[in-house]
Amino acid sequence: MAGAWPLAVRAQQAARVAQIGFLYPGVAAVASTRIAAIREGLHAIGYVDADRVEFLTRASEGDPTKLAPLAADLIERKVDVIVPASPLAVRAAQSATSIIPIVAADLESDPVGSGFVASLAHPGGNITGVFSDFPEFGMKWLQLLKEAIPTLSNAVVLWDPSTGSLQLNAVKAAGHLLNVKLEVIEIRAIAEMKLGFQTASARRPDAVVILSSPIFGTDPKLIAELALAQHVPIATLFPDIARAGGFMAYGPSLVGTFRQVGTMVGKILQGFHPADLPVERPTKFEMIINLKTAKALGLTAPQTLLVAADEVIE
Structure with a gap:
């Protein structure tokens, strides 16, 4: 399965512009600044279609009960990668799919303790991302x-x-x-x-x-x-x-964190499997x-x- 993933991703990218589902627990107006940082990360990693990537934003407007149906909508639209921001958003995405790659932006969870990944170095499933559980x-x-x-x-x-x-x-x-x-x-x-x-x-x-x-x-x-x-x-x-x-x-730095997320998304769009893409920690404070x-x-x-x-x- 892991070996087939990059070929499938490349074939998909050859057919159309990539779509990234952004699952955000806040208001859509704030989400735009996060998306801009993600796109910067795509540029930084050298993803050639960074400017053409389409973001499908699904914002719950501060209502956590909306996250599950919003995640389901992104799955139905067959996005290439889901970027959930927050523990509840990651959980909603995890419950919705075990196939579509998920790159989390989660500043609260212990990713191993929460059951999102098997280990930081080898996540082992379809979830990786930037996590910060610094007490x-x-x-x-x-x-x-x-x-x-x-x-x-x-x-x-x-x-x-x-x-x-x-x-x-x-x-x-x-x-x-x-x-x-x-x-x-x-x-x-x-x-x-x-x-x-x-x-x-x-x-x-x-x-x-x-x-x-x-x-x-x-x-x-x-x-x-x-x-x-x-x-x-x-x-x-x-x-x-x-x-x-x-x-x-x-x-x-929230801008720095979402830029990191963007580089990880870029790697997946270039063929990396999330199972083999180590979890990252924020690097700028x-x-x-x-x-x-x-x-x-x-x-x-x-x-x-x-x-x-x-x-x-x-």
């Missing part, structure tokens, strides 16, 4: 907040249960180590964000930690505005939230401090933090 981020976000707010003693954690408990356990451990009391609020859909911030604000926290989830990354402007409206500093994985007015972001927001919140970001940041917004 260290949970510690880092709280450490950075503690550096920015030395009096930090209590914080609210916004957590999407669909992403699993890895990050949550890490941030709880960090809270214990740093003597910061944490309260967890579950957010299961983007429609719950406003109530989530209102509930968080009622707890009068010193800060809010937003754990990694596609739900939280799908509408950066909304989250930044909610945080500013409640006058609360936030730390998150997503740089776009900090650029939109959130206080701080630290994590993998960035820290962003919004100094304008810090001033609006009455915070004085220490010079050590500003020097360490990759980008300071003034």
Whole structure:
């Protein structure tokens, strides 16, 4: 089977322009920036038809229940590769097909522990991709907040249960180590964000930690505005939230991550089998401090933090 795959892919590509199904848990408007990065990755790997590749975007608009039917639609359309973003999207694609190659962009899952691949070096099935299950981020976000707010003693954690408990356990451990009391609020859909911030604000926290989830990354402007409206500093994985007015972001570069995904998709379109294409980790990370927001919140970001940041917004 593995030996026949490249021939089948080449024959398919000779007949028509490749189609990539992008299964996205957020809003379609945000998906376009991810797709642009994937196309950059296709160029970087030398895929000759990078500009002609057709992307079929299926966005759930923040409703996780829509992912399964959207995945089924991509299967019905016989796309050449599926790129699901988020654990739930990967699971939906995995349930829909064991044949079409899947290149995941998943910043929350342990790919082996989740049953997506047999091993990082030899995925063994039709799934590979870029995965980031670094629990260290949970510690880092709280450490950075503690550096920015030395009096930090209590914080609210916004957590999407669909992403699993890895990050949550890490941030709880960090809270214990740093003597910061944490309260967890579950957010299961983007429609719950406003109530989530209102509930968080009622707890009068010193800060809010937003754990990694596609739900939280799908509408950066909304989250930044909610945080500013409640006058609360936030730390998150997503740089776009900090650029939109959130206080701080630290994590993998999303553009860099989707560019990596694009190179992996390009390899598959050139004949590689996903079973033999090792799982990759994000290679570029960035820290962003919004100094304008810090001033609006009455915070004085220490010079050590500003020097360490990759980008300071003034």
